[in-house]
Amino acid sequence: MSARVGIVVYPGSNCEHDVAEAVSALGASADLVWHSETRLDAYDGVVVPGGFAHGDYLRPGAIARFSPVTVALEEFARRGGPVLGICNGFQVLTEAGLLPGALQKNRGLTFLCETVDLRVETTRSVLTQAAIPGQILHIPINHFEGNYTCSVATLRELRDQDRVILRYEANPNGSVDDIAGICNVEGNVVGLMPHPERASDPLLGSIDGRVLLEGFLAGAVVRR
Amino acid sequence: MDEALHRALGLTDDEEAAVRGALGRAPNELELAMFAVMWSEHCSYKSSRLHLRRLPSEAPWVLVGPGEGAGVVDAGDGIAVAMRIESHNHPSAVEPYQGAATGVGGILRDVFTMGARPIAVMDPLRFGPLSDARSRWIFEGVVRGISGYGNSVGVPTVGGEVVFDDCYADNPLVNVFCLGVMPTGRLTLGRASGPGNLAVLVGSSTGRDGIGGVSVLASAGFSDDAADQAKRPSVQVGDPFEEKRLIEACLELLDRGLAVGVQDLGGAGITCAVSETASKGGVGMDVWVSEVHQREPGMVPAEVMTSESQERMLAIVTPGHRDEVLDLCRRWEVRAAVIGTVTGTGRLRVLDRPGGEVLADVPAAALEEDKPLYDRPRARPRGLDELRADDPGRLDPPTDPGRDLLGLLADPSWIYRQYDHQLFLNTVEPPGGDAAVLRLKAPGLPATRRALALSSDGNARWCALDPRAGSALTVAESCLNVACGGARPVALVNCLNFGNPEHPEVMWQLSESVDGIAEACRALDLPVIGGNVSLYNESRGADIDPTPIVAVLGLIDELVRRPPGVTLVDGGLLLLLGRTEPNLGGSRWAAECRGHRGGTLPALDLELHGRLLALVAGLVSGGVVAGLHDVADGGLGVTLGELAVRSWLGWRVSGIRDHAELFAESPSRVVVCVTGPAEAAEVRARAATAAIAATELGRAGGDRLVVEGLLDVALEDATAAWQGAIPRALVP
Numbered sequence: 001m002s003a004r005v006g007i008v009v010y011p012g013s014n015c016e017h018d019v020a021e022a023v024s025a026l027g028a029s030a031d032l033v034w035h036s037e038t039r040l041d042a043y044d045g046v047v048v049p050g051g052f053a054h055g056d057y058l059r060p061g062a063i064a065r066f067s068p069v070t071v072a073l074e075e076f077a078r079r080g081g082p083v084l085g086i087c088n089g090f091q092v093l094t095e096a097g098l099l100p101g102a103l104q105k106n107r108g109l110t111f112l113c114e115t116v117d118l119r120v121e122t123t124r125s126v127l128t129q130a131a132i133p134g135q136i137l138h139i140p141i142n143h144f145e146g147n148y149t150c151s152v153a154t155l156r157e158l159r160d161q162d163r164v165i166l167r168y169e170a171n172p173n174g175s176v177d178d179i180a181g182i183c184n185v186e187g188n189v190v191g192l193m194p195h196p197e198r199a200s201d202p203l204l205g206s207i208d209g210r211v212l213l214e215g216f217l218a219g220a221v222v223r224r
Numbered sequence: 225m226d227e228a229l230h231r232a233l234g235l236t237d238d239e240e241a242a243v244r245g246a247l248g249r250a251p252n253e254l255e256l257a258m259f260a261v262m263w264s265e266h267c268s269y270k271s272s273r274l275h276l277r278r279l280p281s282e283a284p285w286v287l288v289g290p291g292e293g294a295g296v297v298d299a300g301d302g303i304a305v306a307m308r309i310e311s312h313n314h315p316s317a318v319e320p321y322q323g324a325a326t327g328v329g330g331i332l333r334d335v336f337t338m339g340a341r342p343i344a345v346m347d348p349l350r351f352g353p354l355s356d357a358r359s360r361w362i363f364e365g366v367v368r369g370i371s372g373y374g375n376s377v378g379v380p381t382v383g384g385e386v387v388f389d390d391c392y393a394d395n396p397l398v399n400v401f402c403l404g405v406m407p408t409g410r411l412t413l414g415r416a417s418g419p420g421n422l423a424v425l426v427g428s429s430t431g432r433d434g435i436g437g438v439s440v441l442a443s444a445g446f447s448d449d450a451a452d453q454a455k456r457p458s459v460q461v462g463d464p465f466e467e468k469r470l471i472e473a474c475l476e477l478l479d480r481g482l483a484v485g486v487q488d489l490g491g492a493g494i495t496c497a498v499s500e501t502a503s504k505g506g507v508g509m510d511v512w513v514s515e516v517h518q519r520e521p522g523m524v525p526a527e528v529m530t531s532e533s534q535e536r537m538l539a540i541v542t543p544g545h546r547d548e549v550l551d552l553c554r555r556w557e558v559r560a561a562v563i564g565t566v567t568g569t570g571r572l573r574v575l576d577r578p579g580g581e582v583l584a585d586v587p588a589a590a591l592e593e594d595k596p597l598y599d600r601p602r603a604r605p606r607g608l609d610e611l612r613a614d615d616p617g618r619l620d621p622p623t624d625p626g627r628d629l630l631g632l633l634a635d636p637s638w639i640y641r642q643y644d645h646q647l648f649l650n651t652v653e654p655p656g657g658d659a660a661v662l663r664l665k666a667p668g669l670p671a672t673r674r675a676l677a678l679s680s681d682g683n684a685r686w687c688a689l690d691p692r693a694g695s696a697l698t699v700a701e702s703c704l705n706v707a708c709g710g711a712r713p714v715a716l717v718n719c720l721n722f723g724n725p726e727h728p729e730v731m732w733q734l735s736e737s738v739d740g741i742a743e744a745c746r747a748l749d750l751p752v753i754g755g756n757v758s759l760y761n762e763s764r765g766a767d768i769d770p771t772p773i774v775a776v777l778g779l780i781d782e783l784v785r786r787p788p789g790v791t792l793v794d795g796g797l798l799l800l801l802g803r804t805e806p807n808l809g810g811s812r813w814a815a816e817c818r819g820h821r822g823g824t825l826p827a828l829d830l831e832l833h834g835r836l837l838a839l840v841a842g843l844v845s846g847g848v849v850a851g852l853h854d855v856a857d858g859g860l861g862v863t864l865g866e867l868a869v870r871s872w873l874g875w876r877v878s879g880i881r882d883h884a885e886l887f888a889e890s891p892s893r894v895v896v897c898v899t900g901p902a903e904a905a906e907v908r909a910r911a912a913t914a915a916i917a918a919t920e921l922g923r924a925g926g927d928r929l930v931v932e933g934l935l936d937v938a939l940e941d942a943t944a945a946w947q948g949a950i951p952r953a954l955v956p
Binding site: 009014017021022055056057077110111112114144177197198202205 | 557
């Protein structure tokens with residue numbers, strides 16, 4: 001049985017087709033969902049893709065959190081639906097309060113588009129459940145505001161509850177504790193700055209993103 | 225009529241007289257402003273058109289040649305590829321971030337208004353030396369502007385090149401190339417037709433930014449700092465988020481067949497768009513100023529008509545589709561307003577409101593088709609013969625060729641790391657190699673296994689010595705880059721960056737350069753499907769070195785594996801395809817290591833070059849070689865050096881006897897790395913069939929770069945020199 005994936009499209013999103021291509025190649029069916037949509041119950045899993053929602057004006061994700069679809073997303077997540085925020089999608093999820101912390105400008109104050117090594121820290125999230133702890137994944141990053149930060153108390157919580165799912169091997173952007181991705185307490189809502197969909201085809205140089213997307217799709221099917 | 229007004233607007237006295245002739249009366253201020261922008265060098269190509277005609281532009285696969293928004297070729301499988309290159313040099317000198325950003329925005333509009341989805345941008349850049357604080361400011365601002373706009377609008381920047389040279393210190397070059405793809409049936413031209421049809425202005429509101437951009441900024445040189453600062457209001461301000469929505473709205477408009485013609489608004493704003501669409505369509509048009517969405521109150525009609533506010537386009541729509549078009553735009557949150565109507569009169573009229581007062585009334589054809597055409601005087605630069613006679617081969621050999629080699633290595637990743645070069649999952653070979661290799665894939669496109677290779681190239685050092693030979697060499701190099709990606713070159717666009725055309729030496733350079741490009745393109749069966757001319761690149765009376773930039777599109781019939789790219793394999797055998805002519809004339813070594821810019825350029829055999837292109841593309845697509853790199857800037861030394869630092873592997877080679885053989889930039893050479901003797905034999909056999917020399921150089925491996933009897937450098941030192949070149953220069 002194939003997972004039905006909804007991919008949220010805000011004005012200014014730009015990775016929606018890439019995510020659709022990557023999850024379709026893994027057997028899922030993918031729909032693009034315009035940001036004015038108020039219902040997501042047709043989907044087994046929802047992805048908020050990368051890009052510049054609403055131009056990233058004011059602050060990345062700050063306007064997107066008020067789009068109707070974001071409200072539907074909160075409801076979808078509350079009921080345990082798998083939600084994956086990639087890059088700008090991660091920023092939207094933190095702005096919407098679905099994940100703690102915030103993404104600030106990179107330490108070097110430049111945009112960074114390059115492939116980095118990530119270490120899988122836990123399999124308790126829907127995204128990392130098919131991976132192996134300690135596994136190194138070669139996956140591209142592409143962001144200006146990818147420097148994860150949070151309060152000391154939140155960081156302690158994230159660590160104590162095993163919610164840091166991916167760490168950078170060589171921290172490219174200044175993220176606290178080398179954090180590249182986190183999940184919520186239940187593990188069904190995940191956000192990461194790297195782009196697994198960009199590492200899903202051998203012609204593009206890496207297929208290490210597949211194990212993450214496969215985990216997410218498996219989690220989506222299980223829920224049906 | 226105020227005698228000074230036409231001059232202030234950039235028209236000569238003769239041109240003003242021609243306007244009177246076209247109208248049969250004196251123009252009013254608005255009419256004069258409209259002629260001034262349409263007849264500016266930037267819009268009219270009045271100094272260069274005569275020469276551009278000599279470029280070959282036809283081939284069976286060309287769907288649209290020069291003169292439209294973009295050139296278009298048939299890529300097969302029902303897919304058309306559109307491409308265009310433009311300069312945004314002067315705006316970037318005045319306001320680096322916005323100048324570069326709006327350069328990206330403008331080139332995208334040229335492509336998507338023809339129905340093609342932009343899938344790749346490349347940026348050939350030229351700056352003064354980074355030791356100069358102002359050049360650093362311009363360089364960092366331009367890169368940030370391209371990054372800020374290109375990433376946000378959602379089009380990957382997959383290539384480009386950068387050169388630092390004194391001649392660009394006050395006049396940087398920012399050229400922007402864009403490639404788009406479409407199902408062949410979506411191809412749309414910027415034509416108005418059908419009297420009664422509506423002119424719909426789509427996109428951003430119209431403000432006072434960028435007024436006179438093409439006439440004041442792009443069609444004059446720079447003088448002193450205070451006057452240049454005063455030009456700052458002529459630079460437009462970009463909004464990539466608006467452009468992103470405009471792209472989606474435009475492509476849906478054309479997908480659904482709701483527009484009979486679309487034209488982007490670039491230089492000269494509404495005036496240019498309406499006169500081009502009307503004159504090309506052989507119709508007239510009425511434009512109503514009151515219907516144009518204005519960003520601020522109190523704008524006068526001349527401002528509305530010539531504003532270069534960004535992110536706008538003009539769609540010609542039948543009355544029956546009016547509501548559908550407005551609805552579609554509303555859904556994409558893009559502003560749209562009917563601002564005029566197509567008429568059968570052949571007159572372009574500007575009215576203050578529908579049925580209102582006529583503010584301007586000119587024959588549409590006069591703006592576009594009666595534009596001036598100059599055969600400006602040409603003269604071979606004084607001192608050129610002496611310069612050519614001054615052969616750098618007579619310079620003393622370097623005491624330490626290794627140190628010279630390290631000085632010539634520079635990793636450009638500081639630049640392209642700031643560009644999203646992966647979006648759309650097409651980038652098979654990223655920036656930094658010989659050519660970007662892209663899958664041919666986009667939403668709405670038929671599935672295909674074909675792929676594209678792209679390269680942009682320019683070499684002002686060569687062209688300063690010999691613009692004709694230098695331009696031909698540039699075309700040859702760009703084609704070879706594309707062949708290294710496994711592709712066959714199918715089309716070229718050029719951006720001719722030159723100095724002041726009123727200087728006879730500059731016109732001579734331009735004319736020679738056009739002939740050089742034409743000669744190479746004819747020999748290589750490569751149509752020139754579009755281009756741009758940027759003149760008045762001068763500062764304080766000094767012209768830049770002639771800098772023709774070319775971008776070549778290559779087609780790969782079936783992409784089955786990643787091309788190997790610029791890399792070595794441990795223990796691999798290194799072979800040189802082609803022969804070295806030990807001539808240091810015009811070389812980077814002579815210029816950068818010795819400050820010497822004389823000599824004659826190495827010879828180019830275009831017939832041999834064509835055979836080499838086919839040989840190399842076959843070796844790559846056949847999977848015969850494990851790595852390769854063409855020989856260009858910096859000669860064999862830099863080619864081998866880059867292979868080493870990019871693979872973190874050394875090499876040991878022999879048979880390079882002196883610094884001239886190491887650094888000469890003679891064309892038609894490629895270094896290939898093969899895994900073993902069987903592959904080497906295969907390379908030799910194929911090279912023999914193509915009548916191309918194949919010489920064994922040595923072997924890859926170890927942690928030193930060794931040319932027996934000439935140089936011996938630690939890989940670690942080479943890597944540090946390469947990686948640090950740009951970052952070090954930015955922290956003085």
